[in-house]
Amino acid sequence: MKIFKIAMTSPEARRRTILVHSRRDLRVTGVLAWLIFTKHIAEQARAGLSIALIKLFLHDYGAYPFSRELATVLQQRQFDVLYAFNASLEGTPSGWLDQGGHRVQPIELGQPLRREKFIERWVLERRYGRLLSDAVAAEQPDVAVFANTPIDALVPVLRECRKRGIAIVVWVQDLLGVAIGQVLADKAGILGQVPAAWYKHRELECLRLSDAVISISESFTPYLAANRVDAQACSVIPNWAPVDEITPRPRANAWARQQQLDHRFTFLYSGTLGFKHRPELLAELAQAVAHRDAMVVVNSRGAVADWLRVQAAERKIANLQVNDFQPIEQLPEVLASGDVLIGMLAPDAADYCVPSKILSNHCAGRSQLLSLSESNPAAQLVLEHRTGYVASPDDAGSFIRAALSLMDDNAERLEMGRRAREVAEELFNIDKIALRFEAIFEDVAKG
The missing domain is CATH 3.40.50.2000 (Glycogen Phosphorylase B;)
Structure with missing residues (x-):
C-alpha cells in the first residue's frame, strides 16, 4: 500500500506523523474521505509543512556511516525511508539502530558471513539476494537504492525491482567486477579468467539496467563509458563522512x-x-x-x-x-x-x-x-x-x-x-550532498 506521510519541518513536529491510504484506496472509501484528506493537506501546507510522497528503499550492505546519515536527512525531507543492511556481515556496527528517525530493516542470514571464506561467502551472498528481493517486494518502494551490494545478490534484486516497476539506483562504491577479476587472477591465474569475465559482465548488466548510476569517483567514468553504461544515467557524488558524528576529541581520553x-x-x-x-x-x-x-x-x-x-x-x-x-x-x-x-x-x-x-x-x-x-x-x-x-x-x-x-x-x-x-x-556538508541525491531520486521516481 502506498503511504502518504506528513513530514514535519521542526524536530518536535517530526515526532508526529499522519498516515493515510493511497488515492486509489480513498476512492474506494468515497469522495468524502478524499475531501477530508485534501483539506488536511491544505492545512498542513498553510502551517509550513511538506508532504513526503516518495517511498525510498535504501540498502547499504555494510551499513556505512555516510549512507546512514543520508537516510536520516532524507527522512526529514520528502522521503519515507526504509534503510536495509546485512546484519550478518562480520564487523557491521549495530549501535546506531535506534537513531535517525527512519525505519531500519536488518537482513539476517542466520550465520556470520566472513569475507575470506570464498565458497561459503558465495553461497551466503546468493541467499542474501533472495532475502533482499523479498524485503523489496514487501516494501514496494518508489525507488530502491543499492550500495556495496555483492553482484550475486544484486542480480536477483534488480530483477525483482524491474518486475514490480520499482525505479533502480545503483550507488557504485567499488567496481566489484574488476575487483573480483583481480582477486581471481591472483588466486587462480588463467583458470580465473572465465569466472572473472562472467562477474564483470553481470555487474555491467546491472548498471545498464539501472535508472540511475551514482559513482563516488570520476575515475570510474571512463570504465562505465567504455562499457556502454548510459552516460545520461550516470552521476558522480564523492563519498563523505558524518562530521557531526565523528568529531575531534582530546588525545587523552x-x-x-x-x-x-x-x-x-x-x-x-x-x-x-x-x-x-x-x-x-x-x-x-x-x-x-x-x-x-x-x-x-x-x-x-x-x-x-x-x-x-x-x-x-x-x-x-x-x-x-x-x-x-x-x-x-x-x-x-x-x-x-x-x-x-x-x-x-x-x-x-x-x-x-x-x-x-x-x-x-x-x-x-x-x-x-x-x-x-x-x-x-x-x-x-x-x-x-x-x-x-x-x-x-x-x-x-x-x-x-x-x-x-x-x-x-x-x-x-x-x-x-x-x-x-x-x-x-x-x-562533507550533508545538506548540500543530500540535495544532489534528492534530485536524482525524484527524477527516477517520476519514471
Missing part, C-alpha cells in the same frame, strides 16, 4: 587510557582489513618505530587481523596491538587516540576502490599516513589539502620514512590534523 595509549605515540588503523590493504606494512611499521616506544594499533576482525596477531607473536613485535572492532559509539574517541591515522590499499586496487575510512579519519582531525597510489581520490584529497603524507604501496621504505617524519615534526603533524578537520567541514 577514556579509550586511550583503557588501551594504555595515553602516553605513547600511536599510529592507528581502524576498519575492515583485507590483503588488498597491504597489512604487512603495519608489521614493518611497528618494527621500525619500536625503539622509540611508539605503538601501532589495529582495530579490525577477520583473517587478516588474525594473520597480524600471528606475525606479532612469531616476530616478537610487542608494539603491534591488534584489537577487535570497537563499538561504533566509541569511534570518535578511538580515532582521537591515534597521533597519526593510517590508510592503505594495494596498487592494483586503486582504480576500483576508494577507502571511505580515510574520510572518517579527516573528521577526527588527525594527520594522515597513506600507502596508496597517488591517482586514488583519497590520496588526492590528502595531497591537495596537505593533511598528511602519501607513499607508494610498492615502496615500504617511503611509507616508513613518512611515518618517522610525522613523529619528528610535532607542529606540522598537528597542523595537518587541523587542516583535515577543516576540509571535512567544508566538503
Whole structure:
C-alpha cells in the first residue's frame, strides 16, 4: 500500500506523523474521505509543512556511516525511508539502530558471513539476494537504492525491482567486477579468467539496467563509458563522512587510557582489513618505530587481523596491538587516540576502490599516513589539502620514512590534523550532498 506521510519541518513536529491510504484506496472509501484528506493537506501546507510522497528503499550492505546519515536527512525531507543492511556481515556496527528517525530493516542470514571464506561467502551472498528481493517486494518502494551490494545478490534484486516497476539506483562504491577479476587472477591465474569475465559482465548488466548510476569517483567514468553504461544515467557524488558524528576529541581520553595509549605515540588503523590493504606494512611499521616506544594499533576482525596477531607473536613485535572492532559509539574517541591515522590499499586496487575510512579519519582531525597510489581520490584529497603524507604501496621504505617524519615534526603533524578537520567541514556538508541525491531520486521516481 502506498503511504502518504506528513513530514514535519521542526524536530518536535517530526515526532508526529499522519498516515493515510493511497488515492486509489480513498476512492474506494468515497469522495468524502478524499475531501477530508485534501483539506488536511491544505492545512498542513498553510502551517509550513511538506508532504513526503516518495517511498525510498535504501540498502547499504555494510551499513556505512555516510549512507546512514543520508537516510536520516532524507527522512526529514520528502522521503519515507526504509534503510536495509546485512546484519550478518562480520564487523557491521549495530549501535546506531535506534537513531535517525527512519525505519531500519536488518537482513539476517542466520550465520556470520566472513569475507575470506570464498565458497561459503558465495553461497551466503546468493541467499542474501533472495532475502533482499523479498524485503523489496514487501516494501514496494518508489525507488530502491543499492550500495556495496555483492553482484550475486544484486542480480536477483534488480530483477525483482524491474518486475514490480520499482525505479533502480545503483550507488557504485567499488567496481566489484574488476575487483573480483583481480582477486581471481591472483588466486587462480588463467583458470580465473572465465569466472572473472562472467562477474564483470553481470555487474555491467546491472548498471545498464539501472535508472540511475551514482559513482563516488570520476575515475570510474571512463570504465562505465567504455562499457556502454548510459552516460545520461550516470552521476558522480564523492563519498563523505558524518562530521557531526565523528568529531575531534582530546588525545587523552577514556579509550586511550583503557588501551594504555595515553602516553605513547600511536599510529592507528581502524576498519575492515583485507590483503588488498597491504597489512604487512603495519608489521614493518611497528618494527621500525619500536625503539622509540611508539605503538601501532589495529582495530579490525577477520583473517587478516588474525594473520597480524600471528606475525606479532612469531616476530616478537610487542608494539603491534591488534584489537577487535570497537563499538561504533566509541569511534570518535578511538580515532582521537591515534597521533597519526593510517590508510592503505594495494596498487592494483586503486582504480576500483576508494577507502571511505580515510574520510572518517579527516573528521577526527588527525594527520594522515597513506600507502596508496597517488591517482586514488583519497590520496588526492590528502595531497591537495596537505593533511598528511602519501607513499607508494610498492615502496615500504617511503611509507616508513613518512611515518618517522610525522613523529619528528610535532607542529606540522598537528597542523595537518587541523587542516583535515577543516576540509571535512567544508566538503562533507550533508545538506548540500543530500540535495544532489534528492534530485536524482525524484527524477527516477517520476519514471
